[in-house]
Amino acid sequence: VSGHPAVQLTPEESTAWPKRFIDQAGIAPDRINLVFGGGLVEELARPEFARTRIEVLRLPVTPRHFKLVLPKRGPDESRLSDFIPSEKDYALGRVYRPAAADQVVAQLERTRCALVRGVGACGKSVLAWLLALEAAEQRRPAYLLDLADYVDASPDIGNALVEDLYRFGHPQVLFLLDNCHLNESLAKEVIMAWEATVLSQQPRLLLLGRELHTSRGSLIDGLKIEPLTLKARQPEVRGVYLRLARRRTGDQPPPEPPPEVLDDWVNVFGGDPRSPDTTTDLIAFSAAVRGRLEALLKGRFALSEADAIHEVQSVYLDRLGDGETRNLMRLCAMEELEMSLDDEALVDRRAGFNLCNRRYGLVFHQTVGAIEKYVRYRLAHAALGRLILKSARAPVDPLAERSVVASQYPHAGVA
Numbered sequence: 001v002s003g004h005p006a007v008q009l010t011p012e013e014s015t016a017w018p019k020r021f022i023d024q025a026g027i028a029p030d031r032i033n034l035v036f037g038g039g040l041v042e043e044l045a046r047p048e049f050a051r052t053r054i055e056v057l058r059l060p061v062t063p064r065h066f067k068l069v070l071p072k073r074g075p076d077e078s079r080l081s082d083f084i085p086s087e088k089d090y091a092l093g094r095v096y097r098p099a100a101a102d103q104v105v106a107q108l109e110r111t112r113c114a115l116v117r118g119v120g121a122c123g124k125s126v127l128a129w130l131l132a133l134e135a136a137e138q139r140r141p142a143y144l145l146d147l148a149d150y151v152d153a154s155p156d157i158g159n160a161l162v163e164d165l166y167r168f169g170h171p172q173v174l175f176l177l178d179n180c181h182l183n184e185s186l187a188k189e190v191i192m193a194w195e196a197t198v199l200s201q202q203p204r205l206l207l208l209g210r211e212l213h214t215s216r217g218s219l220i221d222g223l224k225i226e227p228l229t230l231k232a233r234q235p236e237v238r239g240v241y242l243r244l245a246r247r248r249t250g251d252q253p254p255p256e257p258p259p260e261v262l263d264d265w266v267n268v269f270g271g272d273p274r275s276p277d278t279t280t281d282l283i284a285f286s287a288a289v290r291g292r293l294e295a296l297l298k299g300r301f302a303l304s305e306a307d308a309i310h311e312v313q314s315v316y317l318d319r320l321g322d323g324e325t326r327n328l329m330r331l332c333a334m335e336e337l338e339m340s341l342d343d344e345a346l347v348d349r350r351a352g353f354n355l356c357n358r359r360y361g362l363v364f365h366q367t368v369g370a371i372e373k374y375v376r377y378r379l380a381h382a383a384l385g386r387l388i389l390k391s392a393r394a395p396v397d398p399l400a401e402r403s404v405v406a407s408q409y410p411h412a413g414v415a
Contacts, residue, residue: 001240009036027079060370063164066143066175067158069132073251082315082361083286084381085126085243090133094246096239097130099125100230104131107228108204115180115207115220118230121283121383124208127230128176131206135174142174147183148378149366151340165193165203173203182338184220192221210338232270232277234262240282241265244289245297254297261301268304283383287311305390312391316360316371323351328388331363331377333353333398334412335385343375346408353377362388 009017032386035043044053053059062068085095104127105383107114111214118124122174125146132142142313143164147269150157175194180187184283187207194205206222211229211298238257245254249404257265269288270280289296291311296303317325326347343349343365356363357377362384366376379385 008052032413060285064160066145066161066164066168068105069129069136069144070140071133071136080292083283085129089243089247090129092246094243095126096243098127098236098239099232101127101130104206107226109204112202113191113205113207113225113227113307115209115227116230117206117209117211117227119211119279121281121381122230122232122279123236123282124230125178128178128206128208131352132176134173140172140174141168141170142176143168144176144178146178147186148179150186151182152376153186154182154300158186161190162193162335165190166197169194169197169201169203171200171202171204172204173353175203176206176208178208180207180220181218184211184218187220188223191225193221217368232282233278233280234337235268236257236282237265237269237280237285238262240286241289241296244286244293248297255299255301257301261379264301265303269308272385281383281386283381284308284387290315307389308387312387313393316356316362317391317393320355323348324353324355325392326355327351328363329355329392329396330405332380332385332388332400333396333401335382335391336389336398337402338382339412339415340376340378341405342409342412343358343377345405345412346377377411 014034014036018029018032019153021034022029027315043049044057050061053061061267091096104114104116116124116127128144132144135142145161169175177187177190187209191205191207196203197203203347207225209220242254242256247252265285266273266278266280269282269285284305285303285308287308288305288311291301291307291314292303315385317328320328330345331353343352346352353363353365357365361380363377363379366378367374389398
């Protein structure tokens with residue numbers, strides 16, 4: 001076993017070395033197995049050496065908090081795979097790769113750190129998964145952390161994330177922090193630890209989050225990382241349409257929408273298609289496409305916001321009981337501020353989110369606290385809140401819902 005990872009032998013040397021052991025040391029050929037450089041790492045990474053890594057080398061197998069992204073695997077499909085790309089979509093190459101991906105890769109190559117900003121439902125998390133999967137397919141580890149799961153994290157979490165970064169950091173490793181805007185102080189700790197890493201071990205770091213327009217500004221922007229702005233425009237809406245259509249048509253290409261149709265779609269779900277500042281709400285657009293898919297596959301490309309509303313009503317809201325519906329509307333009102341909803345603040349705790357969570361993937365729950373005894377709920381995507389509130393059969397006053405929560409539950413009120 002050679003020591004240095006940079007050692008790479010030529011084919012001639014690989015043949016000559018075993019011969020030396022056979023001829024000069026008298027070792028039987030079937031007892032020789034030479035491992036050099038990167039081959040040593042590949043050998044030790046095999047499943048049969050897991051106990052060796054843990055018990056002998058004392059190496060952690062996986063990070064405590066960052067999730068290793070596996071090739072051909074999408075995000076958790078329990079989170080609204082009707083609208084967002086599923087594991088199968090990623091595996092079959094149906095997910096559109098935006099042009100911004102090349103900009104991000106170039107910046108990671110140049111500075112080893114990139115920050116992607118954008119409004120909700122413009123494709124930031126999809127971009128993160130695409131780049132992580134590309135790294136995984138090239139046998140370069142990619143580790144993902146969604147800070148939506150760490151909004152109320154304990155102070156020592158920062159140390160644990162930094163430990164993950166140091167233990168698994170390497171120039172060929174990609175770390176991704178999604179939804180940085182939800183806990184910028186924690187994101188800043190990771191960034192500062194990354195900056196302090198020696199160059200020979202410094203991994204690539206990709207940060208993704210919403211654009212913030214607040215009086216106190218952004219902690220991340222104060223670190224002088226030049227942000228890349230992501231917008232969903234004509235190529236992105238075309239990509240979403242083709243992905244959803246190919247779920248139905250398989251290998252058969254669906255009808256191609258002409259440029260004027262793409263302009264119209266952007267206009268309906270985003271704004272002026274000619275303005276460089278326009279970005280499309282891809283969640284609402286996806287709902288409209290699903291609701292009108294039969295017509296779209298026949299070349300009838302007209303879409304409206306009413307199509308999205310009708311899809312949400314017929315597929316989700318009309319199947320919920322009254323108690324769960326009222327819980328969902330209160331959660332959507334909180335999500336307008338990108339805040340979770342405590343279990344105790346539900347309108348009907350008995351109804352909970354039985355269908356929304358277990359069957360439809362609209363809502364997921366988090367357990368927080370030292371012994372994980374507090375339950376909070378989040379939407380699968382914050383942008384869903386606007387669409388669901390618009391789809392409500394009875395009018396909902398989001399301000400009134402938030403006022404009830406704030407007045408009755410002090411923790412939510414302070415937040």
